[in-house]
Amino acid sequence: MxxxxxxxxxxxxxxxxxxxxxxxxxxxxxxxxxxxxxxxxxxxxxxxxxxxxxxxxxxxxxxxxxxxxxxxxxIDVARADVKVAGADIAGTVAIGLPTTAAAAFGMPLVRAVRQRYPGVRLQLFESMSGYIAELLNNNRLDFAILFRDTPSRAVELEPLASEALYLVGTPPVSAASKRHRARSGKEATIALKALADVPLVLPSGAQGLREVLERHASGAGIRLQVVADLDSLPILLQTAREGLACTILPASSLSREPDDDALPTRLILPELDRTLSLCWPRALPRTAAADAVAEALREIVAAKIAEGGSLKPARA
Missing domain, CATH: 1.10.10.10 (Winged helix-like DNA-binding domain superfamily/Winged helix DNA-binding domain)
Known part of the structure; x- marks a missing residue:
């Protein structure tokens, strides 16, 4: 060869x-x-x-x-390292962001890279997490953000943050009656076991969010009532808006459309969260440019956590 x-x-x-x-x-x-x-x-x-x-x-x-x-x-890394030895950081960096992560971090990352590293050509792939994971496993990305909390033989993980998950939409009366007010009196909640009575539209089984939900449902001894597998954030939200079924998402996913402010959301108790991790393919070398872009992304995530929104520090 x-x-x-x-x-x-x-x-x-x-x-x-x-x-x-x-x-x-x-x-x-x-x-x-x-x-x-x-x-x-x-x-x-x-x-x-x-x-x-x-x-x-x-x-x-x-x-x-x-x-x-x-x-x-x-080979490309070796060529780039030789060309830029002693010079400014430069080169192509390919990263993958699931749709919900792209909404929160995509543009801040593009701005940071353009301001700090004008010699870096950023290739940003936005898709559902299953496709991003496939690109990562095929060594087509320098790194990715994925919702995982366990490493694999092919991927090294660096947990960055965690996000609580919410039921989005109006559940049936039998399930809605099981919700209660949190101690603050402000946030509506729903019991995890009550989700067994709620028609749901969720990402397919290849997606990180679905894996988290199925794992927690199994631990609670319930079976989720999934009426459709939809690998599209806009369609998941539109289904909830029209009252066809509920979905389960982090709060950060509700910021794309003005109408999302009116969508009923209920915190699931006991609290479910997903871990946001920086994922590196073990088979690929890390370039100076990739390390620099990853550091910029870490800073963006840390700033989002400091704002006190839906993102929290990653659980140990």
């Missing part, structure tokens, strides 16, 4: 088309096809499935893709 062949293969997987990959790589398609065939012959396995709708990686292809991304990243 050579570097050029790995770059071509990565382009094929990411674009799902030999034609498009050839255009991006600035090479003739027959030459690209020959490179792919030579790579498959060298490794002795099929790397892609060819079909009418394009090409998709085989299991062997997905494995090679992950390694190729890591190797190419290492």
């Amino acid at each position: 050579d570097i050029r062949g790995m770059r071509y293969f990565v382009a094929i997987v990411e674009h799902g088309s030999l034609t498009r990959a050839a255009e991006v790589a600035h090479v003739a398609q027959p030459a690209l096809s020959q490179q792919l065939a030579a790579l498959e012959a060298e490794l002795g396995v099929a790397l892609v499935h060819r079909g009418a709708k394009g090409v998709k990686p085989t299991e062997a292809g997905r494995t090679l893709y992950r390694h190729a991304r890591a190797i190419l990243k290492q």
Whole structure:
């Protein structure tokens, strides 16, 4: 395997088309096809499935893709380190933010990077946490914010903050009757076990929020009444606004639309929270630029915690 062949293969997987990959790589398609065939012959396995709708990686292809991304990243890092040795921080930093985190930290981070590190090119991916985790596992991100509290063999975690979760929307009368006022007399609450009676729309099982909820529900001996899996924050909120079902979100998720101020919210008791963690892929080297952007993000999160809003320090 050579570097050029790995770059071509990565382009094929990411674009799902030999034609498009050839255009991006600035090479003739027959030459690209020959490179792919030579790579498959060298490794002795099929790397892609060819079909009418394009090409998709085989299991062997997905494995090679992950390694190729890591190797190419290492080469890019070495090249950048040599070029900027003794100079200002520069380079490309790719980060992933789930939709709710992007709403809170996206623009402050863009401003901070532009002000402090004009030589850094920021690539910000906003999506549901399941897709962000997939990008991270495939070594396509320098780091990401994810709602996790346990590391893995592929990902190293740095807890930054925690957020309480709220029932959003108007629950049925039987469940609503179980809510009560907190000691302050200001904040409506609902018992965790009462959620078994509430029709819910939630992100799918691949998302961090859903994993937290399912784990707590199981611990309480209840089964959540999920009527739809919706991997879209705007649609989750609109469903709650229209009274079709309730959803469960942190308070920070309610700041995107003016109408969200009128949405009923109830703190779930015993209190449920999710941990906001800085996640680094173990297979990739950390660049000076990535470390600098991560430090800026830490400062933004710390400032949000100091404001006294929904974000709290991460639990030990």
